[in-house]
Every structure is written in C-alpha cells, then in structure tokens.
Amino acid sequence: MITGIAWSEGIWGEPDSLHLPLSDRGLQLGDGLFETVLIRDGCPQLLNEHLARWCISAGQLGMRNPPAQSQLEALIAEAVERANLNQGDGALRLNWSRGSSQTRGLDAPTEIKPRFWFTLLPWTPTFMPIDVIISRHERRNADSLLSQCKHFGYAQAIQARSEARVANADDALLLNTKGDLCCGTAANLLVHRQGAWLTPPLNSGCLPGIMRGKALKLGKSAEHWLGNALQFGDQALLINSLGCRPIQRCDGLSLVPCSEAETLWHSLL
Structure with a gap:
C-alpha cells in the first residue's frame, strides 16, 4: 500500500480521489468528530473503546449516532484486505460529520443527514524521544x-x-x-x-x-x-x-x- 485507501458513501478509492460536497459542515465549520484506530496485523486495536468514545461525543454535541459497530467491522475488514495490511500496521481514521446544509450559518438544520467516511494509511508506531x-x-x-x-x-x-x-x-x-x-x-x-x-x-x-x-x-x-x-x-x-x-x-x-x-x-x- 503506497497511497492508502478510503471509503465514502459506498465508494472505494484513494484518499485523494474521493471528495466531499462543499456544503458539508465538517468541511465548512469543522462540525464533526473522528477516531484514529491502530491496525496491527490486520486487526483494529481497542475498537470497542474508540467507538464508545465516538458515540458519547456525538451525544454530547447533539449529533446523531455514528454507524453501528457491526457495519464498521465489515468495512474495516474489507479495507484491510484492499490495502494488503493483513500482516502490517496502519492508521484508520473514522470521520463523522453533521452533514450538508443548504443554508449558511452556524445553526444546524433540524433535518440534516450526517456523513461518514474513513481513510486507512500505512503507519509504524513511533517511540523515539x-x-x-x-x-x-x-x-x-x-x-x-x-x-x-x-x-x-x-x-x-x-x-x-x-x-x-x-x-x-x-x-x-x-x-x-x-x-x-x-x-x-x-x-x-x-x-x-x-x-x-x-x-x-x-x-x-x-x-x-x-x-x-x-x-x-x-x-x-x-x-x-x-x-x-x-x-x-x-x-x-x-x-x-x-x-x-x-x-x-x-x-x-x-x-x-x-x-x-x-x-x-x-x-x-
């Protein structure tokens, strides 16, 4: 894996090849949450803890719940296969935006669909002073x-x-x-x-x-x-x-x- 892999709204591709709508509040306002999960030998580490924090944070900020763990586990497993990381280490970033808004301003519309995407990049844990x-x-x-x-x-x-x-x-x-x-x-x-x-x-x-x-x-x-x-x-x-x-x-x-x-x-x- 050289450039990594990404998934957004059902589409797989390289991180630089996938795009977000310019109306996304995560892009416009930083209105979103993320988790960074270590992949070791193809397995996500401490995934339960990461997803629990993700859900708690979404509730604190008045966002809808992120995707269910069962959905994520299947996507992560496919990402690991596509990235050929079954025997390697990587950094998985899960992103959860409040979604796109057709109006400008800080107030979040009551009817808004959140957006989920993720990237998986090669990563070697570092311990240098x-x-x-x-x-x-x-x-x-x-x-x-x-x-x-x-x-x-x-x-x-x-x-x-x-x-x-x-x-x-x-x-x-x-x-x-x-x-x-x-x-x-x-x-x-x-x-x-x-x-x-x-x-x-x-x-x-x-x-x-x-x-x-x-x-x-x-x-x-x-x-x-x-x-x-x-x-x-x-x-x-x-x-x-x-x-x-x-x-x-x-x-x-x-x-x-x-x-x-x-x-x-x-x-x-």
Missing part, C-alpha cells in the same frame, strides 16, 4: 465541552506544533485556561513523579484518550494535577493510539530518560 516546549500562545479550555471530544477543529494544535518547530522542538505541551499542564498537541501526557505515573484529570481539559484510559483502568497510572511545568527528576511521555514518545527535554530542561515507553504502550493494547 522528543524535545518539547510549553506553548506560550495556545491553551486548552478546561470548561469547554469540545475539550472532551475528538472533534475536527485542530487549528489550535497545529498552531502549538508550529510554535514548537520555530523553537527547534518536536512538539508542544499545552497548559489549560487555569494555567496547569494538560496534554500535548495530539497525545495525552504521562509523568513519572514520586514513584508513580501520573496524568492530568479530565477536568483539566485533556482529551479522554483511549490509551490514557487503559493505563488508568489497569492501575498503571493515576490522575493527578501536575502544576504548570515539568520538574527536575521527572520522566514524561506523550501517548496515544499510534505511539508513545518519551520527552527528553522540555523548554531546555533535561528529564530523566525513560526506557519503558514502548513496553508500557504495548501493555495497554
């Missing part, structure tokens, strides 16, 4: 319902990542609107401090990440406020469904090297 900064310009809104959902609007994360690149770093950590460490641009934050792995609580504004949730459920991590900066003696990781990257430096502060990132990540699948 990174340097980060704490963004000076972007903050997660601890009180916003959107912070609890994996929605289409990633402009803030893009800006924070760009800020990190200008500072010769790989990624950025985000404080929340109350000034506490919250998360990375596209991953949850785990910090090993005082003998335990800790992660900010959900009311910090961090996304309820799937791997974060598994670490809590299995007792490998606990919720705890982390303050406004990483500390000397900390180990730190940015973790999501597609990898787990140790933080080696934050704003120039060298952290304790972490050699268990890959082992921890695999233990959560």
Whole structure:
C-alpha cells in the first residue's frame, strides 16, 4: 500500500480521489468528530473503546449516532484486505460529520443527514524521544465541552506544533485556561513523579484518550494535577493510539530518560 485507501458513501478509492460536497459542515465549520484506530496485523486495536468514545461525543454535541459497530467491522475488514495490511500496521481514521446544509450559518438544520467516511494509511508506531516546549500562545479550555471530544477543529494544535518547530522542538505541551499542564498537541501526557505515573484529570481539559484510559483502568497510572511545568527528576511521555514518545527535554530542561515507553504502550493494547 503506497497511497492508502478510503471509503465514502459506498465508494472505494484513494484518499485523494474521493471528495466531499462543499456544503458539508465538517468541511465548512469543522462540525464533526473522528477516531484514529491502530491496525496491527490486520486487526483494529481497542475498537470497542474508540467507538464508545465516538458515540458519547456525538451525544454530547447533539449529533446523531455514528454507524453501528457491526457495519464498521465489515468495512474495516474489507479495507484491510484492499490495502494488503493483513500482516502490517496502519492508521484508520473514522470521520463523522453533521452533514450538508443548504443554508449558511452556524445553526444546524433540524433535518440534516450526517456523513461518514474513513481513510486507512500505512503507519509504524513511533517511540523515539522528543524535545518539547510549553506553548506560550495556545491553551486548552478546561470548561469547554469540545475539550472532551475528538472533534475536527485542530487549528489550535497545529498552531502549538508550529510554535514548537520555530523553537527547534518536536512538539508542544499545552497548559489549560487555569494555567496547569494538560496534554500535548495530539497525545495525552504521562509523568513519572514520586514513584508513580501520573496524568492530568479530565477536568483539566485533556482529551479522554483511549490509551490514557487503559493505563488508568489497569492501575498503571493515576490522575493527578501536575502544576504548570515539568520538574527536575521527572520522566514524561506523550501517548496515544499510534505511539508513545518519551520527552527528553522540555523548554531546555533535561528529564530523566525513560526506557519503558514502548513496553508500557504495548501493555495497554
């Protein structure tokens, strides 16, 4: 598989060959939700957890329920076959837009048909150490319902990542609107401090990440406020469904090297 594969409204094709109507609210307004699922040796990992979060988020935002798991499993299996990923790894992105509207404006029409599409691209989970900064310009809104959902609007994360690149770093950590460490641009934050792995609580504004949730459920991590900066003696990781990257430096502060990132990540699948 070179360019990946996509499906939209019953049509298969390459991601660049399929199109959305210009009236789609996901395209116009970022009005939609998505899930990114790891495919390993042809099998979607933690699919139940991803789809549960998807449905919860749709309910929170007043959207209709996404497609049923039985429908998705058949489509995913066919996508894996078409992409020849039975023995490989990939990143599956499931997209759920509120749909097309024939009128402009923010208000969603009461009669509107939501739209579903997905892409499957080759992906190798990554565990390489990174340097980060704490963004000076972007903050997660601890009180916003959107912070609890994996929605289409990633402009803030893009800006924070760009800020990190200008500072010769790989990624950025985000404080929340109350000034506490919250998360990375596209991953949850785990910090090993005082003998335990800790992660900010959900009311910090961090996304309820799937791997974060598994670490809590299995007792490998606990919720705890982390303050406004990483500390000397900390180990730190940015973790999501597609990898787990140790933080080696934050704003120039060298952290304790972490050699268990890959082992921890695999233990959560």
